[in-house]
Amino acid sequence: MASSEYKVTGMTCGHCEASVREEVGEITGVQGVEVSAQTGTLVVTADQPVDDAAVLAAVEEAGYSAVRI
Numbered sequence: 001m002a003s004s005e006y007k008v009t010g011m012t013c014g015h016c017e018a019s020v021r022e023e024v025g026e027i028t029g030v031q032g033v034e035v036s037a038q039t040g041t042l043v044v045t046a047d048q049p050v051d052d053a054a055v056l057a058a059v060e061e062a063g064y065s066a067v068r069i
Contacts, residue, residue: 001031002049006056010064011037023058042066 008020017035024033024044032045042059044050052068059066 001045001047003043003045004050004052004055005069006042006044006059006066007069008035008040008042008059008064008066011035011040013037016062016064019062020059020064023062024055027054027058041069 011017011020014037016037020035020042021033024030024035024042027050029046029048029050030044031047034043035041042055044055056066
């Protein structure tokens with residue numbers, strides 16, 4: 001299992017978390033998505049390493065910005 005952590009800016013509530021979770025969850029190979037508006041973190045787990053660009057694009061599609069940490 002591969003895991004990547006990102007810092008997401010702009011999230012303020014559960015709806016924000018759900019939007020990010022939905023978009024990132026559509027990436028091929030993603031097994032789990034943990035997102036917290038309170039801490040501004042996103043942890044993506046997958047069976048193989050996930051392309052950072054795909055995760056960042058999915059977060060942007062949800063309306064937020066992110067950087068890998």
